[in-house]
Amino acid sequence: MSNTTATQTQSPSYKEVALGRRSVRVYDPSFKISREELTELFQEALRAPSTANGQPWRFLVIDSQPVKEKLLPIANNQQQIVDASAVIAVLGDMESYKLLETVFSRSVELGYMPEATKETLLPNYTKLFSSLPAEQMKKVLYIDGGLVSMQLMLSAKARGYDTVPMGGFDGAKLVEAFGISERYVPIMLIAIGKAAKEGHPTARLTADEVVNWNEFTL
Template sequence: MSVSQPSLTVEQQQFFDVIKDRRSVRSYDPEVKISREEMNEILQQATLAPSSANLQPWRFLVIDSPELKQKLFPIAYNQQQVIEASAVIAVLGDLESIKLAEKIYGMAVDAGHMPAETAKSFVERYQGIFSSMPPETIRRIVSIDGGLISMQLMLVARAKGYDTVPMAGYDEAKFVEAFNISERYAPVMLIAIGKAAKPGHPTLRLPIEDVTFYNELPKA
């Protein structure tokens, strides 16, 4: 006997619509500008994403100057969205995010989320853990956290009526040099954001049976 599924609330339907409507858009209306105030709102909402030890290692370099977008254009292999989009957001991972642990956990204390002694023990614990981590492990952590916030950023943008495309296709070494990125920050990806001039192409996904397994993976 089949079991009927509960109907979605308005809020749930709106959320699922945002997920379904998100597309990787590569053609933008160059006349549309996103104000710094609205961009900050988008980024603020995106920062509600989870991160390891809540250290929030993401950093954003928002490139919205026409001159700097022209500078980025060849570095991003002449992808037209770099020029047309309202901005290109470089998502970076702070390899020294542990330095902000005291501030982050101090904010939690001030907000009444935890006692000061608990915060102090968390800070000391994570400082000890991160001080003994190999650099490649820290880089992996900030890359994962950078991916989490990048997806959240793109969904927030779609909810606000904007379009995005994540870009891994760029010369990282030239980007670091051209935009004076210090060794403290690891580039994760570029995200173009703006209003679509043409809709993104619809794409299909593999059946869930092809990608999901319960309790054990099939033998190769």
């Protein structure tokens, strides 16, 4: 009988993922993440919370080298654009309320929501979001887009990948170059791949310096 034991890969703890995540800007250009695995990563990220469960996030994944080259000048010629396995453009849907029927109906079918609740909430939320001023709706999109982006980056780290969120790009040029309609608001770009150089650690304020209890005294 062989005494050899199979080596098992242990998933990192949440603490290891949260403390180990770094913003990586130097990537191994030969490392590729398959679309299948990226899709699985998105399935995890899409569990992020959103306003009224509206899930207003939309994504453009750029994994073709010629298309990354097209994106490069739009993102201020940051090298990670072309060296990362993929770049994810996170967009917010100004008309995401049009899919509330789908979301709520699916919740009813799965037994997560009574039909009566759907019949009450759907018209109320549809009226609310369809009548919001554009700037107020954009605030909702930025908040929800930030939530899903953070979850995506943590999911990536848990799988052994590296990421960096990028605000340094021209949103107007992005929508023009990729034919994105005015319905969608660019929120951020996220480069994802394998680090060729680890992201450097950064100093952080302590909890005592930023947290108040019951009254704001800072």
